[in-house]
Amino acid sequence: MNQLQVDEQFSTALRAELVSKVQQKSPARRHTRLWLGAGVLAGTGILGGVGATAAGLFVVPGSPQVSTLSTPVPEATYQGPATIELGEPPEGTTGIQMDFTCLTPGLFQYQDGSRSICSPEDVGTPQAWSGYLVQLAPGQHSVTFRTEPENRWKVTAKYVSVEIGDWETNADGDTYGAENENGIPDLIAVIATNGTPGYVYRTELEEANGTAAMKTFKSPEEAVAWQEARGDKDSLIPVYDTTGKTVVGEFAIAGGNGSVGTAPPVKNYFPEAPQKTAIPVAPN
Amino acid sequence: MGNVEADDGRLWERSLQGEGDAFGLLFDRHRDRVFRHAYRLSGQRHDAEDILSMAFLELWRRRLKVRLVDGSVLPWLLVTTTNVARNSKRSALRYRRLLDSLPRGEGIANANDDVFLQSEMDRDAARALATLGTEDLQLVSLVVFEEYTVAAAAAVLGLSPAAAKSRVHRARKRMKTAINGALQPPPVLEGDRL
Secondary structure, X not given: OOOOOOOHHHHHHHHHHHHHHHHHOOHHHOXXXXXXXXXXXXXXXXXOOHHHHHOOOXXXXXXXXXXXXXXXXXXXXXXXOEEEXXXXXXXXXXXXXXXXXXXXXXXXXXXXXXXXXXXXXXXXXXXXXXEEXXXXXXXXXXXXXXXXXXXXXXXXXXXXXXXXXXXXXXXXXXXXXXXXXXXXXXXXXXXXXOOOEEEEEHHHHHHHXXXXXXXXOOOHHHHHHHHHHHOOOOEEEEEEOOOOOOEEEEEEEOOOOOOOOOOOOOOOOOOOOOOOOOEEOXXX | OHHHHHOHHHHHHHHHOOOHHHHHHHHHHXXXXXXXXXXXXXXXXXXXXXXXXXXXXXXXXXXXXXXXXXXXXXXXXXXXXXXXXXXXXXXXXXHHHHHHHOOOOOOOOOOOHHHHHHHHHHHHHHHHHOOOOHXXXXXXXXXXXXXXXXXXXXXXXXXXXXXXXXXXXXXXXXXXXXXXXXXXXXXOOHHHHO
């Protein structure tokens, strides 16, 4: 009996169409040097605060206070997949902080499934840098990155202990600071499009990024309709100083499909690893 | 099959994050079964290809609504295939331009007698299936042809297992009557020979 088969030519074309349709919707196609899995907002400049605080630029209440516990492993260049031994973690270690830089375009993936995508335009610019703070897994004493054999990258890493600070409260009684494990303050630390650090109201952010709308959706269709109605438009909301009254800039929330189409195909080099757990940090 | 099916969840999750390749793998995995089901319902190769396309396009368009059953998207796809086939003219409007733009291989339709005879028989079977109501057809597709448990089919269709069971029983009887009444000798159903 003839085994009925789909016309291969038709099927190949259909498959390509489906793959491209899915990729068009991809949050990963947004210009991303920060780690996917850290949430959509990571790419838009919300401050984790580590680097900025360390650099003395801007003290963000509630941000993780990172103490270095070990000498960083010297920055070295690698090609293809590699594992870097860090030695035994010192007493009190809670995490590993890494500075990762891609030297060629490509997809670079860390062992917890997070990844950094470098476009040709990123290489040699600050966009090639990714800061990375991960929790120490029991027994962990190395970090592994995987990528295609021809891709080059460099990294340095050190053991740290991380303590979450407290938020501050302004004259109006609103809390301000960084989002952290304890939740979200009333005013969230961000970097405005003009480069000025400041705060956005959580309510305004949630209104603009769809979190507020999401709570009102009664069905998935409403969510899709909202997404479609919003389209690719960027939303702008005001950035304030700690008083929550003086505007110091604007904060942009990228619309639906993102804008950069040069990212390489997304691939999972760690099929066994769970997605996410990375905490993005601001550049030093 | 169990392990392979279990991986759907992860591929689906990655698809939702915009990884086209993951969606491509789902397509590779389920393409043939969806196509055969579409063919079973339409009895025409080109129609079945269109229905296959529409089922996968709908899978993506309605992604927030998709329910995985036992970690697999296949039951949802098969139900959607049934609905699309039922409604293929109207559904096709949404995707017409895309469907027309997809290239097709040459010289496959009715190229030899075996295929011709088979396609005649399949058309008869498709007509017999067309006598079932939509819900019964969905159930029969999942339980009779695709060998899902009644419980799994009930889950994807939002029915109670007891209601699904009695519906399957009634639908089987109806289908037998339709096939036996309409055809001499009864055709070999796709589900029997695959």
